[in-house]
Amino acid sequence: MAGHPIAAPTALRVGHLTDPLGIDSEHPDLSWRLAGGRQSAYRIQVASTPELLAADACDLWDSGRVAGERTGGVEYGGKPLGSARRAHWRVRVWGMPDEETVSPWSATACWETGLLECSDWAGAQWVTAPEWASPDLHDPSSPLPLLAKDFHLDRPVRHARLHVTALGIYEPSVNGSRVGAAYLEPGCTAYDKRLLYATYDITDALREGDNTVGLLLGNGIANVPNVPGRYEKLHVSYGLPKALAVVRVEYADGTHARVATDGTWRTALGPITLSAWFGGEEYDARRETPGWDTPAADPSRWRPAAVAEAPDATLSARTHPPIEIVETVTPVSITEPAPGVHVFDLGVNIAGLPELSVSGPPGTAVVLRPAELLYEDGTVNQRFTGRQCYDRYTLRGSGPGTGSGKSKGNGKGDAPGAAAVTETWHPRTVYHGFRYVQVEGLPGLPGPDTVRGLVLRAANARAGGFRCSDELLNGIHRLIDRAVQGNMYSVLTDCPHREKLGWLEETHLVFPAVARNYDVAAYYRKLVRDMADAQTDTGLVPGIAPEYTVFEDKFRDDPNWGGALVLAPWHLYRTYGDTTTLRATYPHMLRYLDHLASRADSGGALLSHGLGDWIAFDDSTPKAVTATFAHHRIATALREIAEVLGLPADARRHADLADRIGRAFHSAFFDPANHTYATGSQAADALALEMGVVPEAERGAVLDHLIAGIRAAGDHVTVGEVALPSLLRVLTAHGRDDVVWDLLRRTDSPSYGYQVVHGATALTERWDGPTRGSSQNHFMLGAADEWFFGSLAGIGQAEDSTAFDRIVLRPTPVGDLRHASAWYDTPRGRVSSAWERTEEGGTLRLEVTLPPGPDSRVEVPVPDGAGDVRAPGAARPVGRTDGRASFEVPPGDWEFTVTS
Template sequence: MVTNLRTCDLTDPLGIELTRPPLSWQLTGTPAQTGYHVRAGTSPGAGDLWDSGEVDSPDQRVTYDGRALTSRATPHWQVRVRDADGTWSGWSEPARFELGLLEETDWSAAWITHPDWYDERNDPRAGEGHPLPLLAGEFTLAGPIEGARLYVAGLGVYVASVNGAPVTDAVLEPPYSDFTRRVVYATHDVTALLREGANAIGVALGPGIAHVFPHQDRYMKFYGSQGAPRAIAQLEVRYADGTSGRFTTGADWRATQGPATRSHWYGGEDYDARLELPGWDTPGTDRSGWRPVTVRPEGTGMLRARACPPIRITEELPATAKLVATDGTPVFDVGAVVAGWPGLRLDLPAGRYLRLLPGDQLDAFGRVVQSKPTTGAPIFNTYITKDGPQSWHPSFRYDGFRYVEAQGLPEHVGAEALTALVLRADNEHIGTFETSDPLLGDIHTIIDRAVRGNMYSVLTDCPHREKLGWLEQAHLLFDVVAYNYDVAAYCRELLVTIAESQTEDGLVPDIAPEYLVFDGGFRDDPNWGGAIVRMPWQLYRRYGDTTALVTHYDAMRRYVGHLTSQAEDGVTSQGLGDWLAPDSTTPVALPSTWGYWRAAATMARAAAVLGRDDDAKRYTALSEDIVAAFARRFAGCRTQAARILTLDMGLTPDEPDALDRLSDAVRAGEITVGEVVLPALFRVLGRAGRHDALWAWATSTSHPSYGYQVRHGATALTEAWDGPTFGLSQNHYMLGAIDSWFYRGLGGLGQAQGSNGFRRLLVAPAAPGDLESVRASTKTPYGRAAVSWRRSAEEFTLEVEVPPGSTAEVRLPDSLRGDGLERHQAPAEAVELGAGAWGVPAGRWTFEARR
């Protein structure tokens, strides 16, 4: 009856830092829980660390409240629940979590690097021109071991191995952070990789985004260094006889140059396979020609544990074709715009020089397009072959591409030589959306592909020329991401990155981490920096978790204070306006002030949830003042953005027919708003029940529309409505707001007013136009919630799945009355709430309407 036990929204996590972590579970076999009992102990089934006792509560998320936990502690925990009949379940299968190294004194390892990559003056030029380092250390295990943990981190990207085997399938480690303040380390169970006697640990290093050096022959978004490549590793073993051992990076390690001769986060990676050193990271290798490592002076105070899923290879797409440009250059097509690695598999003699140019468009001659507005230019990886069968992909960077132009490749090599290794943060894919209209399915697919292409350690806005964490998408399109992926842990970690970018005066820059400082609106826009306020609230609403609200409340408060200091008479004028809006007449101050209002109104709600009543009153008053200022300042503004934001703020427009004008324009495809206002357009028309207008635009293939992109060959959502017919990025999700309407509007899969964590569902699908069926599902904290409906001229059938622990309010579409489908049939367990509306408990239910 109790399943899916998770700690910090992760399954049996290793190396976490929270000593009072949230514990959650799901139910099966009962519609509701009336009580719980949690126990945690030093072994499975024990309760010596914590016993909550029997608690009368429906909560399926609690905070560990037992004995204080210290570094390396490994609590095992279980839960049993009481159902509505008063019957207690048996104890669940045990779950576990493991604490990492919580104190600086837990570390005895030192940061090390190749001596060619270190300069006592911290000169960022040190190392440039030298191949990338390989570091290795050997140690001896005196006897059989019971368990082993490897704690490892690096700057900028590292690949760690034990006895020649990778310690993880995670890639591009560590994630983005302000590396001068925080470097994320990972904890790995390497018990199975070790053996009695001689062992070796290897670390290969690349500069990543921590060290972006200017290269005249390669594209770069920016240049600057937060630290040259280095690594730190600490192996701790428990011997079978109860003793322990520790082996760390230090002066006894050795360093040499590896086959990766250069890597640039933006420009490309160079690799000479002839320089490979077989067995370099295995015990017994002759390292007499290697050099002693340089032990760096940095301490371990900046090391913090990983708290969310890492980046992994999540798909492999073999090339669908090997194309040939008019000049004979081979170009591989993997069939879709993706982000990741081009992987080669070849059988060639040594010494052939290959240049691989990634891109997402081809020119009229069949060559890959690269330019600064599209992918950035030039970007290329180079590979020099060794003799015989071989495979390779970059290790220290990634690209966005659909096509790979392969200069220098022999003519006989076929399409099988290249595969796209698709990377993203490995958040569980939890959403499905299908309809009877193929175009809508294609739109959902290209949006999802763009989300995947930008879901790295931060949410980027394109995987080639930017690779930066622009913040507006993270909260404006939160639902688009969260309906499709479990991002509870991921977004909490993202918020840590955002919070550490906040300045002393409260400003949150438009990008986080702030690897470069932009000017003006590109640094200080309420609809970008507002992510620090909106995302903790969105996490609470989506997952019922107050952790982020509590953790970042002060940062949220300081940010609203910053906006208030910038406002004049309640109006803020800084920022980028409604970015990429076709209508340039909307004043920048209009969306900026709206963003200020959203931040203040969100603070009021957050304060109320946390019991900060005085703050709640103060921020409520502030938000009301901003609304009044907005109404005064923008009275008479007739742009489409003004109509939408006025309605979204709950104001009565001075145009009595504003909603009709907006609906008519959307129905006609006359969209003049940009990425900031676009989500509000779907929200305003959806709340008003104007789904027919949204449906008309959703199914349009005229410009501007999603269908226009699909019909012109887009395989991922593009930066501009022009899609593949214009030269901007072909992998941007910033215009993807329609996907939230797909789930909430067409699927009807939402939350009831006042609910959080999907405790109470609101199932209210729209059935616009000639749409015949929709299937939508997502995973909530309580389990899978799903809606499926289909209709014909004679009947409408709605099937609803409500997870245990939740209830639902179900409403049939209002449009059924106009179709003459007025005879309703509901399950016997449903409680009628009004015409065409019912309340149901957890379970699977079918509702029908007939003539």
């Protein structure tokens, strides 16, 4: 080995996932991280077994030495794998500046394909219970189906996979044990177009001899029944619950066995007696059949499954993290506002499942009412949903059971000498948004373990964190983060208690708040595919995806909502280097651009439809301002996308459109006498400055007008969700973070601080949400997190950078803030920025961590531009400007000190 040693690459991923099972791409994109140094070239090897890989016998692919610093988005270029095949891979890199220095091979990683062809599902039939097989004969009051299949394995198993999907909700089990950690599978899609299937490794769950696979079914949002008295946001049915599954077994001797859903499966109506996505779940534990999903099940209670009609939809693999339990919350208080009515306060607004632990006589019914707010009398307030939402659990009573939870003796006893059984239960086919749980019908006194909150969300890994010396700002960050979590399900919802719909504007307007806190590289691919699936034949992208209900025009067709089809993939590219999604979605983007042209004015530039600056206090901003702003952003992004995809003629056409839109916007809305746009609102000025259409000679005056408007409003924002990100970015871009500081420090309405001091525990739907009573878990106003990470801590990338290949750290001490810090896991690795200044303000210390790869730029703030900067020897100074000393800095941990 020549030169100095270089460490082996780490964090190998396929399609932004670690060792994924059941992906449906035969040429997935591969990525890795450097453990140190800088890469000049790489080599990837792929083999069908780890033994072949170790022996350099790469029967699938050997990329050879490929020059370049690329560490992600490398498409597998080997032999097509086909279905249910496993590939093992490794990578090594050459370093810089000595390009003959080569690393050891990385640890071996792998991926496995799913069932890629329709023929792979041959013999598998959609099945359900007879009572649920036909909509015409279905009784809505029927309990939900259980499905099971007993099978015999006559020799040792090498590995086994369960491939499964359902219309509705399914929960799989093998030999009496739940399979995997995922909840609410298979996730929300346009069920008439696409259904997701998952692949589970069930090798360890099987045994030589008799085995059983079980499936519990629920309605989900695929079938929302009309239940009298129960809340429902909408009524929709793509069909009754049914399931499709294939078990593939490879024996140790290389032979195979296969089990698929068909009429030989057994079925019974289970203990879930109601599954209403918006209204709640009911569960009668007396209907449980212990051991139903084991070979010991009593055959007398079972009937043959009914074969159901197959949905007319494409089966696609789930290639993003599923929904999982990520946290358990216990009550901070228990009150009894009325006799027999107990209210549990979890202390924080969450999305997930209320879990009940109770013992009592058989047939005792306990009702759980989740809510975000309380009435003055201390009972839960579900006013905002109108009709009631609640879960009901009917106790099994003494004796063992398997249910959805656990049973244990609690020593109280329900008969002399007998131990009572504690039954622990939570819903399995619905979820709620709530802070409070009102419990009615408890057979005894409640305790601290009676109710818990199980926090659910898509299991996207934590990717960043922020902290500073100001507790109000920390509180704002916590509100935003909790609201992102509460809406990060199989779609990015607007709120978990009321709508649970994927409103699209949030996916791009608040992308930094989502992506700086969580790794959403794989997750956003799914969201974008939902948008493409929702696109109509005319090119329209509706405001929600999947489009489970058709709203009136302004809610269905707004370019700040539909434009997510263009802007979300662009964010994916800028943040993670994802060209795959750009390429796949580009034809859909062009169709959407044609749709916008059909709604534009005669010049093809100005748009005037949609919702305007939604939830603004100042509603004077014309819809034409926000709609045309979106049109301009879309055309500008398409120019850049076309350049990335190597389509220069398209890029020029999109650039011409963006220029025409910009000129039309300025001509239509500029007020030269007052140096403002349209009505002079904060939103109009901010959007004009963000678009870059303000002439240079007027830019300072328009900025002054914007700031004067903020000051005149008492340092409050009056904008809504569309203009808010632009307003914060514009102020930062023009060196006015002091104005952002002033407005974020407000605690009267409208402000973030108002929510903090009025007891919000997640960001609310409106600026004055805690006292207005609208949604208490809504992340659409979460743009402040972009400022926390990107301005206070200063973590960002150069404008021409992709996937943080050119990191820029530009922290901004502001106000009387003493310290601020943030970290973020970029595709290259972790970057962190932490600054602290003395009480007297005479010294500032900045500590940075820069990941392996190219040098980064660190722009150190210098008070009044005249301080001394002590920099590490490895940092190369590149000049001072605008009160900052800039350095080119190699990877590593470094400290800078500034004294005045």
